Amino acid sequence: MYTRKIAEPASFSEYLTTFKKTIKSVFNEKKNTEKLFHERVFPPSVLKDIMTTRPLSVGIPKEFGGRGAEVKECLGILDAASYESLPLSLTLGINIALFMEPVAKYAQESVKADLFSRFLNQQAMGGLMITEPDYGSDALNMQTSNVKIGSEYHIKGIKHWQGLTGLADYWLITSRQKRDSGELGRDIDFFICDVQQPNQSIKIEEYYNNIGLYPIPYGKNIVDIQVPEQFKLEPESTGLKMMMDLLHRSRFHFPGMGMGFIRRNLDEAIKHCTTRFIGGKPLIAMDQVKHQISKVQSAFAVCSAMCSRSAAFSGIVNNLASEGIEANSMKAYITDLMQGSAQTVAQLSGANGYKAESFGSRAIVD
Ligand SMILES: Cc1cc2nc3c(=O)[nH]c(=O)nc-3n(C[C@H](O)[C@H](O)[C@H](O)COP(=O)(O)OP(=O)(O)OC[C@H]3O[C@@H](n4cnc5c(N)ncnc54)[C@H](O)[C@@H]3O)c2cc1C
Structure with missing residues (x-):
């Protein structure tokens, strides 16, 4: 079940005022400031206070209870957040631009309602996995593969430097189709991974010691998952x-x-x-x-x-x-x-x- 009507005030400026007030108080509390400086994740109470204001509702289409995925509102939230904390703004930006907007645009209708409901009501988070240890700028040659077995895709590979490593509930994972010959196809396929589902958990081999953006965890992720076919994104033309x-x-x-x-x-x-x-x-x-x-x-x-x-x-x-x-x-x-x-x-x-x-x-x- 998902909530079609959300409790935010009707206008965006009213909503933004509430959001700004919350983050200002959270980031200016002394006990939080010290933790935010030293710790490598947002303290759970900080994240909870912020996420209960539902900042990610701006990235959710209206038919799924969100504010409509309007760029103006998304930028407004990123702006308000980055005044207090660049890592917070990037965290919201990862969710909005690298996960929710692609899902709103390219995911199959049957999976959207439950997924967006978890973002709205259970403070879920999502990120994007493209980069691999040997393929960064050269992403088109990525080695993570997918093979369709029955009604599921088996996706296997190693990804690294994903923002929200170990923190995200959902991932968009990129891979190339493995042919019977063992060769990898040239196009890129995208799958939604829900780490809470059986056979979809991601093993974190290592957390990286990032020089800045302390509260955002980065690391090396071992992908070996099975995803039902309806969680494959549907491109308008090619995956690329x-x-x-x-x-x-x-x-x-x-x-x-x-x-x-x-x-x-x-x-x-x-x-x-x-x-x-x-x-x-x-x-x-x-x-x-x-x-x-x-x-x-x-x-x-x-x-x-x-x-x-x-x-x-x-x-x-x-x-x-x-x-x-x-x-x-x-x-x-x-x-x-x-x-x-x-x-x-x-x-x-x-x-x-x-x-x-x-x-x-x-x-x-x-
Ligand atoms: C803070 C941070 C957040 C990130 N978040 C994510 C994320 O959420 N998800 C994800 O999948 N990845 C993420 N990445 C990984 C990022 O996408 C890669 O670091 C990037 O694609 C570059 O790949 P690489 O590190 O392997 O560098 P390489 O590809 O090895 O490149 C090394 C250097 O060569 C330069 N270079 C490459 N090609 C050329 C060329 N043709 N001409 C001239 N110079 C060139 C590059 O600009 C770079 O300076 C993140 C990285 C960082 C640092």
Whole structure:
């Protein structure tokens, strides 16, 4: 059973206000701040408080009780989250862009209701498995294989660097069809794995010691599962184009994450430079400091424009398979703007910017 009507206030701005209030209080509680700095997962109570506000409802179609998978709302949630925590925003982004939107667009109708109900009502999470130890950029040569036996697909291989390793309840797993000759087909197939089902659990061989994004677990996953045929995604043409469509859409979501992150850097920079006095004057009185802050303001303006473009263009109704140049440029440019803004804050903070727990240094590494 799934809930068709959800309890969120009707308008998105009301909903966003509630979400912002919750995450602000969760991330500013001292006991949580310390845990978030040291621990390699979100403390369960933190995640529970956040997920009970149902941020993932923005990625669920209306007919399954969600807010409609509208890009504008997805970006709004990513923006609000990244103001408080980039790892939180990326966690939501992984769920929305790398799992829920592809499922909404390409999964068979018969499996959607139960699955989305678990996201809405049981705080389920989902991620995407593409990368393998020997095949990263070269993903088309991945070695994970699938063989159909009766009404099930047997999927076998090794994946690594998946965001939410060990935490996700669902995975989209990519693989190539194994022919009778043992050769692997050229196209890529996608399967939904529900780790709670018999024969679908994923063995985690190793957790990685990621340099930043501490609360997001990454690692090496051994895949040896059997998935009923109705959990295979159905591409519009080829699986390869489906993969490009979903990867490009995820890159079009980057400005959402960039938005809150850059705004926070701007607020931190202005707060510091108006309250730090040097030679009797606030830092912000200096031309060079003003210039540096203006670069963060300019990053904010560019990022807003990209959000507007993304909201108008990158919905699941459009196929983005051939929009590689725009999607990849957006991701690369926004990442540079985010990194530049973090560098500015760390540098303007002086020696304190070199503390591991300072906002600027964390932002650089994340
Ligand atoms: C934080 C993080 C999160 C991730 N999340 C996920 C996830 O959720 N799911 C998932 O499946 N994977 C994930 N990945 C893996 C990511 O997709 C791969 O790291 C990426 O595809 C690159 O593969 P690789 O690491 O094997 O590098 P390689 O393919 O070995 O590339 C090494 C370097 O060579 C460069 N290079 C490659 N080809 C060319 C070329 N033609 N010309 C010039 N330079 C080139 C690359 O840009 C890179 O700098 C994540 C990785 C990180 C770091």
